[in-house]
Each structure stands twice: as structure tokens, then as C-alpha cells.
Amino acid sequence: MFLSREGNGQKDLYNILKAYTVYKREEGYCQAQGPVAAVLLMHMPAEDAFWCLVQICELYVPGYYSQGLEAVQLDGQVLFSLLRKVSTVAYKHLKKHQVDPLLYMTEWFMCLFSRTLPWATVLRVWDMFFSEGVKVIFRVALVLLKISLGSSEKLKDCQGLVETLEKLRNIPPMFLQESFMIHQISELQISQSDIERECRRQLKKWRKKRGELRNPPGKRYYGARDVHGRWRAGQPASRPAEEEDLSTAPGTPTILISAPPSPDQRKEGERWRSKPAARSRTFYVQRRPNAPPVPTRGDTGTPDSMGETQRKKRNSEPLISDTYF
Structure with a gap:
């Protein structure tokens, strides 16, 4: 991904690090950010990798890439x-x-x-x-x-x-x-x-x-729960905590469910079925009989010969059809 100088990997990595130097002018570029941004690029688009790098530097390890270390x-x-x-x-x-x-x-x-x-x-x-x-x-x-x-x-x-x-x-x-x-x-x-x-x-x-520290780091957050608590603290308290609507949280997927139309909403002449039209149709599922049990110590014949005999017998038997209505 990063071997070719003209490939997308190196270009995206350069753009991310360059954008961070513009976003954080007081910190500038730090060589150690390259491997971190590269790992992020392997799992997400360049823009998402940039904002993830920003969150790591600001919330998880603040001050790590500032001047003086x-x-x-x-x-x-x-x-x-x-x-x-x-x-x-x-x-x-x-x-x-x-x-x-x-x-x-x-x-x-x-x-x-x-x-x-x-x-x-x-x-x-x-x-x-x-x-x-x-x-x-x-x-x-x-x-x-x-x-x-x-x-x-x-x-x-x-x-x-x-x-x-x-x-x-x-x-x-x-x-x-x-x-x-x-x-x-x-x-x-x-x-x-x-x-x-x-x-x-x-x-x-x-x-x-x-x-005193010349570049004092900001508050360090310990994990996703702590970061989410910080996000919740910045939201207006419009409802009690037990009634919090998590659908507005960033990254939360939304599932839309449509109820079936009522009889009044159906078009004239439209036939509504809640199940597939399988009545009066026959479905066949073919299967073979269960394999004979494995021979025990009291059986005669070697294991190889017993297995070959059972395999020929099973293949020679007719197929059994199970009918489902």
C-alpha cells in the first residue's frame, strides 16, 4: 500500500500529515505520527483517518507530539x-x-x-x-x-x-x-x-x-466510554438520562421500519399477502439415507475394506424424496 511513491497510500499519508500540521500549527509535524496514520489508513478512508488521528492526539495521548516531548x-x-x-x-x-x-x-x-x-x-x-x-x-x-x-x-x-x-x-x-x-x-x-x-x-x-511545563497537555481520556461521556457532557440536557435518545450519537446506525399498510391504504384491487404463495405447490428435497455406523471392535474385516463396502452400498441405494406442502 505504501511501497509505490506514486500510489494512493503515500499520497494519502502525506495529505493526512500535512493537514494535521495546518490543523495544529502549534504542534507541527512529528515523525512518530507517520506509523500511527499509516495503520489508520489501512482500515478507513483518508478523511476518516485524519479525524481519528486528531482524536488520538487530542484525547488519548495529548501532548505526545508537542515541542519538547x-x-x-x-x-x-x-x-x-x-x-x-x-x-x-x-x-x-x-x-x-x-x-x-x-x-x-x-x-x-x-x-x-x-x-x-x-x-x-x-x-x-x-x-x-x-x-x-x-x-x-x-x-x-x-x-x-x-x-x-x-x-x-x-x-x-x-x-x-x-x-x-x-x-x-x-x-x-x-x-x-x-x-x-x-x-x-x-x-x-x-x-x-x-x-x-x-x-x-x-x-x-x-x-x-x-x-512549569512549557506545553502542558490537555485532559487525557481513558477509552471510548470516557470520550463518549465527554460528548454527552457537551450536549444540552433536554431529557433525563434514563430517557436519553442514543439515535443522535455520532456513528449510531439508523434502522427504518415500515409498517404494512392498513386496509384503507391499500390500492383498489390489490391483493395483500402476509406469507408467500406456497399453497397447492409441492417442494421436493432430495437427501441420502444416513451413513451406517462406524464398525466397532467386534466387526470383521479391516477398517479400509469396511469403509469401501459402506460407501458402495450407500451410493447404490435410491434417493429418498421428502415432500413438503
Whole structure:
């Protein structure tokens, strides 16, 4: 889709990224948006992919693509603090060798793992991401760190910073498969409240050391339900919540049902039938008799000869006609 320079894939990708720079002039272009927009283009038209990219950047990961990448740096410290709860061994190892989170998590978070995981796993992770928000990205990163550095045996080859980063870049493919990853992500006990609490702690530390954020990110929404709640909050409260009309929600399909005309509305001479005209007609369905039972241990003859005999007998019998009126 994106191999040909003159193909629609590269043209649509360029148009999406160019349109975003015009839409968000204060942020401009960020290289990490390319893989995210490319995944969207594989599943929807260019215009829909653009607006989906806007929602991801504004609601799901706000501030990730702004100048200075302050939101990414902040989430890197949040990830490192949460790692202590998930894997103490990996946490101590990274702290001992002074491996900054930005060295391994920047591509993970900014590209939403589209360049790290196999394609089937990427699709499952993105499904969970749209449903539950950025906490899925944190869980995936914690699972990868635990898989790579979570035991003393796995750290034998990691004697320094370079070896540790090489270990994280070359995770065995068997651990990246869809079935294994999704199970590990679901079992990880990291909630939205844990992430928000750690975000507040790291933000206080940031302000003490560096002052206020130059590009403070907006409010982060955790999944489709949170985004839909934001949309509902912006609608006029014209009726109680229990009587809310969901037909006006964006993306909700509309089904039109037409009732049959009443006797007064029928045209003169028109004959109205509620069932197909099948009376006085005969329908034939041909079928063969059920196959004989499989021979048991007490039967004589080999299995191959028994099967051949049964097949010849069945094919030689006449067809049975079932008549339906």
C-alpha cells in the first residue's frame, strides 16, 4: 500500500500529515505520527483517518507530539515508577545502570507499538487502546520489560546500558504473539487510578526540578466510554438520562421500519399477502439415507475394506424424496 511513491497510500499519508500540521500549527509535524496514520489508513478512508488521528492526539495521548516531548518524558517517569510494582528485578537493574526511560519507551509510546509488535498483536492492542485508553500502552510496556529483564537469568547477558537496550530491542518473537501478550496484559494489575496517582506525583517532582511545563497537555481520556461521556457532557440536557435518545450519537446506525399498510391504504384491487404463495405447490428435497455406523471392535474385516463396502452400498441405494406442502 505504501511501497509505490506514486500510489494512493503515500499520497494519502502525506495529505493526512500535512493537514494535521495546518490543523495544529502549534504542534507541527512529528515523525512518530507517520506509523500511527499509516495503520489508520489501512482500515478507513483518508478523511476518516485524519479525524481519528486528531482524536488520538487530542484525547488519548495529548501532548505526545508537542515541542519538547514533555508529556512523553513525564509518562516515561510514570512507567519507571510503575515498574517497581510489577518487577522489582527489572526496576533495580535499570536503575543500577542508569537506563533512562526515554531510551526504550519513546518509540513504544509515540508510535503506539505499531513498529514493535507483530501485526496481529498490534491490532489487538489498538482495539484495547481505543476501548480503555493509554493504560493499555502502559501495560504493554510493563509486560515487555518484565519479559526481557524480569529475572536474574535474563540479566546474565546484560552487563551494562548497551546490552540492556539491545535486549529490549530483540525480544524473542514467541513472547510477542497475540495469545501470549493479550493474556499477560489482561492479568497485569495496573489500573487507571494507579496511573493517574503516579502522574500527579511525577508532575510535582517535575515542577520542583524544572518548573512549569512549557506545553502542558490537555485532559487525557481513558477509552471510548470516557470520550463518549465527554460528548454527552457537551450536549444540552433536554431529557433525563434514563430517557436519553442514543439515535443522535455520532456513528449510531439508523434502522427504518415500515409498517404494512392498513386496509384503507391499500390500492383498489390489490391483493395483500402476509406469507408467500406456497399453497397447492409441492417442494421436493432430495437427501441420502444416513451413513451406517462406524464398525466397532467386534466387526470383521479391516477398517479400509469396511469403509469401501459402506460407501458402495450407500451410493447404490435410491434417493429418498421428502415432500413438503
